[in-house]
Amino acid sequence: MTFYLLLLCRFSLGMVVGHGVRCLSQLAELPELHQMMRQTCRDYAQKELAPIAAQLDKDHRFPAKQVQELGAMGVMAVEVPESLGGAGMDYLAYCLAVEELSRGCASTGVIVSVNNSLYLGPILKFGTEEQKKQWITPFTTGEKVGCFALSEPGNGSDAGAASTLAQREGDEWVLNGTKAWITNCWDASATVVFATTDKSLKHKGISAFLVPMPHPGLSLGKKEDKLGIRASSTANIILEDCRIPLGNMLGERGMGFKIAMQTLDSGRLGIAAQALGIAQAALDCAADYAHKRTAFGAPIGKLQAIQFKLADMALATESARLLTWRAAMLRDAKKPFTKEAAMAKLAASEAATFVSHQAIQVLGGMGYVTDMPAERHYRDARITEIYEGTSEIQRLVIANNILKEYQQ
Amino acid sequence: MHRSSEVKHLASDFNTRACECFGQPPVQPFESHCPVLTDRTVRVQLKVLKVKDGSVFFIRVKPDRTGVVTDGVKHSMNPFCEIAVEEAVKLKEKKLVKEVVAVSCGPQQVQETIRTALAMGADRGIHVEVSGKDYETLGPLQVSKIFAALAKKEQADLIILGKQAIDDDCNQTGQMTAALLDWPQGTFASEVTLEADKLKVVREIDGGLETIKINLPAVVTADLRLNTPRYATLPNIMKAKKKKITNVKPADLGVDVSSRLEVLKVDEPPQRQSGVKVETVHDLVEKLKEAGRI
Numbered sequence: 001m002t003f004y005l006l007l008l009c010r011f012s013l014g015m016v017v018g019h020g021v022r023c024l025s026q027l028a029e030l031p032e033l034h035q036m037m038r039q040t041c042r043d044y045a046q047k048e049l050a051p052i053a054a055q056l057d058k059d060h061r062f063p064a065k066q067v068q069e070l071g072a073m074g075v076m077a078v079e080v081p082e083s084l085g086g087a088g089m090d091y092l093a094y095c096l097a098v099e100e101l102s103r104g105c106a107s108t109g110v111i112v113s114v115n116n117s118l119y120l121g122p123i124l125k126f127g128t129e130e131q132k133k134q135w136i137t138p139f140t141t142g143e144k145v146g147c148f149a150l151s152e153p154g155n156g157s158d159a160g161a162a163s164t165l166a167q168r169e170g171d172e173w174v175l176n177g178t179k180a181w182i183t184n185c186w187d188a189s190a191t192v193v194f195a196t197t198d199k200s201l202k203h204k205g206i207s208a209f210l211v212p213m214p215h216p217g218l219s220l221g222k223k224e225d226k227l228g229i230r231a232s233s234t235a236n237i238i239l240e241d242c243r244i245p246l247g248n249m250l251g252e253r254g255m256g257f258k259i260a261m262q263t264l265d266s267g268r269l270g271i272a273a274q275a276l277g278i279a280q281a282a283l284d285c286a287a288d289y290a291h292k293r294t295a296f297g298a299p300i301g302k303l304q305a306i307q308f309k310l311a312d313m314a315l316a317t318e319s320a321r322l323l324t325w326r327a328a329m330l331r332d333a334k335k336p337f338t339k340e341a342a343m344a345k346l347a348a349s350e351a352a353t354f355v356s357h358q359a360i361q362v363l364g365g366m367g368y369v370t371d372m373p374a375e376r377h378y379r380d381a382r383i384t385e386i387y388e389g390t391s392e393i394q395r396l397v398i399a400n401n402i403l404k405e406y407q408q
Numbered sequence: 409m410h411r412s413s414e415v416k417h418l419a420s421d422f423n424t425r426a427c428e429c430f431g432q433p434p435v436q437p438f439e440s441h442c443p444v445l446t447d448r449t450v451r452v453q454l455k456v457l458k459v460k461d462g463s464v465f466f467i468r469v470k471p472d473r474t475g476v477v478t479d480g481v482k483h484s485m486n487p488f489c490e491i492a493v494e495e496a497v498k499l500k501e502k503k504l505v506k507e508v509v510a511v512s513c514g515p516q517q518v519q520e521t522i523r524t525a526l527a528m529g530a531d532r533g534i535h536v537e538v539s540g541k542d543y544e545t546l547g548p549l550q551v552s553k554i555f556a557a558l559a560k561k562e563q564a565d566l567i568i569l570g571k572q573a574i575d576d577d578c579n580q581t582g583q584m585t586a587a588l589l590d591w592p593q594g595t596f597a598s599e600v601t602l603e604a605d606k607l608k609v610v611r612e613i614d615g616g617l618e619t620i621k622i623n624l625p626a627v628v629t630a631d632l633r634l635n636t637p638r639y640a641t642l643p644n645i646m647k648a649k650k651k652k653i654t655n656v657k658p659a660d661l662g663v664d665v666s667s668r669l670e671v672l673k674v675d676e677p678p679q680r681q682s683g684v685k686v687e688t689v690h691d692l693v694e695k696l697k698e699a700g701r702i
Contacts, residue, residue: 036645074642087642
């Protein structure tokens with residue numbers, strides 16, 4: 001744990017510089033482009049995702065058709081430049097897209113997020129031109145999705161203690177080990193794998209590798225039977241003498257940990273956006289019910305107990321939303337955003353669990369059955385506090401940054 | 409990719425459903441019309457409706473009974489106009505038309521609607537500024553005069569509009585425009601095919617489907633089953649930002665937008681009265697005779 005902290009000290013670049021008027025006014029009202037984009041994603045989510053979300057969850061089914069349609073819209077590769085087949089938009093646009101899609105179906109939201117932030121993200125940032133052409137372009141259309149293999153059965157938060165080995169044998173890397181909790185893996189066509197070439201170097205020995213799927217030596221564990229986001233597949237990736245060309249190393253040798261941390265910094269904004277979408281969907285459900293359900297002679301929305309709940313739910317969601325937008329805008333302005341991203345993810349994920357919990361309370365018995373989506377939002381929300389950096393890790397990141405700001 | 413036809417729910421049965429559920433149909437012709445020209449021009453009409461999308465329709469008659477309340481009611485592109493834009497863009501993708509121009513008449517807000525059309529694939533937009541009192545009384549006759557003037561100015565070959573606006577259900581603008589221009593018209597189109605210099609239009613009529621062949625230039629109005637409008641892709645939304653929207657005033661086109669109609673009053677439909685149950689057919693006949701119905 002200390003190790004992780006020290007490294008984060010190195011990556012968080014001190015004081016956050018104040019940002020210009022343009023950014024502040026964007027918080028008040030999004031630019032027209034972003035509004036149009038948000039509306040398009042919202043329309044799609046309401047018409048194509050929301051009606052099937054419950055069934056997808058029940059069947060544990062990957063929404064292949066919808067992923068292809070989203071690919072055609074450019075949503076599977078929002079930040080990727082047009083020259084490589086992406087939409088060429090900024091990170092704020094991406095966060096808006098993920099939020100709106102997650103509002104319709106949280107599983108689809110995470111599928112989009114993992115492809116964009118965790119798979120395309122590091123390759124875009126650290127890949128060679130050749131690697132970008134090979135590993136990015138085919139994954140922008142929705143035909144293929146990628147995944148990110150960092151966690152292992154023995155370490156999640158303790159990312160520096162990776163035990164998957166990569167040994168050089170002639171003109172190949174040979175990978176051995178097991179990766180755990182890999183989102184998308186049963187539906188993916190490639191993965192970014194983190195393995196160590198020298199355990200004695202600890203986190204500095206980790207490197208990143210690109211592995212196609214399927215591939216000899218790479219096999220998948222059984223699909224996890226999860227509480228929520230069941231339409232997205234999660235399983236182990238088992239590497240047994242998995243051989244890949246030398247050219248498949250992403251970035252420099254020993255750079256793996258840095259790549260992982262920087263990727264997760266951005267990735268957690270995608271998850272913050274997903275959590276916001278879940279929170280908003282739960283709020284929508286509760287507010288609608290408050291209008292319609294009558295008790296004691298009036299709609300329950302007239303009762304202060306319900307009103308206070310709705311107010312707290314809206315407050316939590318809106319606060320987290322602004323944090324998320326701000327972190328995205330800092331990232332787009334190429335300013336340091338690690339602390340803000342951690343704050344956003346922490347706030348949004350806790351908002352999602354709070355709001356979905358209260359939504360069930362507002363719905364009463366109806367909130368407990370599958371006839372209403374409230375129970376699904378409750379189940380979907382829970383994971384947002386865990387993956388891409390647990391809430392505990394987020395607190396450490398924030399505290400670390402604050403202490404650094406006050407260091408003299 | 410294309411949307412599934414949720415449009416069905418919004419479009420043809422909107423007014424009936426609104427009456428059934430909330431008893432208050434939107435009466436005022438509160439629309440902004442948006443013809444799209446191309447050159448080989450296809451003109452597609454886009455309209456702004458007062459439809460709150462997705463949720464409950466809280467349409468209320470104004471206290472002075474001159475119309476319905478529009479403040480705070482979300483407006484969006486008329487579903488039939490979306491279908492019209494989609495058809496125009498499809499023609500352009502087949503390389504049968506050179507340019508698609510989206511036109512809308514109304515206040516500043518209609519620029520959003522024009523941008524949506526641009527994001528779907530139109531090449532440029534024209535915003536005919538009509539606001540305030542003029543906008544409240546803007547109806548099919550004035551709009552078709554504007555369209556006719558623009559069609560001549562832009563040298564359009566084809567005008568495509570939605571068949572009607574879902575707020576006033578007038579179903580007049582397309583027909584009036586064709587009459588003013590003395591152009592042939594293919595209304596309620598469910599299929600449009602360009603064959604050399606002629607347009608083959610399959611029309612949905614009460615008796616079934618009618619196929620006609622008309623010369624260009626022509627006016628076509630889009631019906632529900634013509635196509636399924638696409639979702640704008642992110643790259644197209646970005647490109648839409650760079651596309652041009654020119655502002656024009658009706659006076660510039662020599663059109664007088666004052667209305668020939670005066671709205672006397674707007675009322676909610678009367679509350680539904682409860683019926684009377686009878687035991688036998690004989691009783692039913694007696695009751696009907698009593699009420700003077702037979």
